[in-house]
Amino acid sequence: MNKGRIYFALFFVVYLVVVYGAACSQDESIAAKNGAEKTEIKSSEVKAAPSAEVQEEAVEKIEVKSIDVQAELDNNHPPIEPGFSCVDCHEINLDGNTTATQNWLYAETPGKEANEGVMPEDVLLKEVRKAIGGIKTASKTFVLGTSMNNRPLTTTAEFTLDPEKMVLYGFHEQGTEKLAHIKKNPYVSMNYHKEFESFDVFLCCQILGRAELIDGENPEYEQLIIKLLPYEDGARVPKDATPKQREDHLRKFRQGLKKGFYISKITIDRLTLINLDMVKQGYRRVQRWERKK
Numbered sequence: 001m002n003k004g005r006i007y008f009a010l011f012f013v014v015y016l017v018v019v020y021g022a023a024c025s026q027d028e029s030i031a032a033k034n035g036a037e038k039t040e041i042k043s044s045e046v047k048a049a050p051s052a053e054v055q056e057e058a059v060e061k062i063e064v065k066s067i068d069v070q071a072e073l074d075n076n077h078p079p080i081e082p083g084f085s086c087v088d089c090h091e092i093n094l095d096g097n098t099t100a101t102q103n104w105l106y107a108e109t110p111g112k113e114a115n116e117g118v119m120p121e122d123v124l125l126k127e128v129r130k131a132i133g134g135i136k137t138a139s140k141t142f143v144l145g146t147s148m149n150n151r152p153l154t155t156t157a158e159f160t161l162d163p164e165k166m167v168l169y170g171f172h173e174q175g176t177e178k179l180a181h182i183k184k185n186p187y188v189s190m191n192y193h194k195e196f197e198s199f200d201v202f203l204c205c206q207i208l209g210r211a212e213l214i215d216g217e218n219p220e221y222e223q224l225i226i227k228l229l230p231y232e233d234g235a236r237v238p239k240d241a242t243p244k245q246r247e248d249h250l251r252k253f254r255q256g257l258k259k260g261f262y263i264s265k266i267t268i269d270r271l272t273l274i275n276l277d278m279v280k281q282g283y284r285r286v287q288r289w290e291r292k293k
């Protein structure tokens, strides 16, 4: 063997060792990474399974401080699993003084001193009744916003106001998406809005509330449809029916409704009425009613 060949053989051995060693350490690091990923997946399975129950349960166990709406995460923040957002764990403090609505409600604005033109509650409730009151076919169509797993959904539905209790009742076919939302999360937001005509005529009513579902088994159900809800049109009572036949027909129809429809009862917690007409009476165009706790 000449010297050249010996050097080449040595070089080849060293080369093999280096390449093999590198390959091994790469394997190790891949293995380590996989391990980490595995444990990560495992912990996320435990903490943040997509189901709402698991999320709610996890959230309930943590006691956390409320944060400002502008708050940001810093490096000391506990890890957040996928599917969670700030509001799942923290209450968010909205600084109401800087919002546009707050200004319209109470601040000094052209033609109004601070807190001037705020309606007394009884006057406001009359305005509310004018805007969204009315039973049976005078019920109003609202946009209803529900939310589940941080995904909002809006639907339209008719609602009838009980102005004494400040509660709205709606009528909904079973098995729809919004009802699934309400069962998981009772907090809803609603809006009634008069159709656009021009920018100097407007009337709308924004509501925050809590929804519950009343099923046909509940004794309240039948009373609510009889007194408030516009169900008669759907019953298609024959035109030539006698009053007694009509009553029988309606009674049967109500029994059918109990099986296929829920009544939603929405307890209004906050209602904001915007109506330019109120300015003519010397009040602000934006007024708010809040349920006393």
Ligand code: HEC
Pocket: 062, 063, 064, 065, 066, 067, 071, 072, 073, 077, 078, 080, 081, 084, 085, 086, 087, 088, 089, 090
């Ligand atoms: C899974 C629950 C969870 C989620 C989701 C979450 N946090 Fe937190 N956060 C905590 C816990 C636990 C603490 C520590 C305890 C505490 O300070 O209340 C904390 C603390 C904080 C603090 C420090 C509070 C203080 O006054 O010391 C801030 C700021 C914060 N989080 C912001 C956020 C923001 C912004 C988001 C959304 C991007 C968020 N958090 C999402 C659980 C969560």
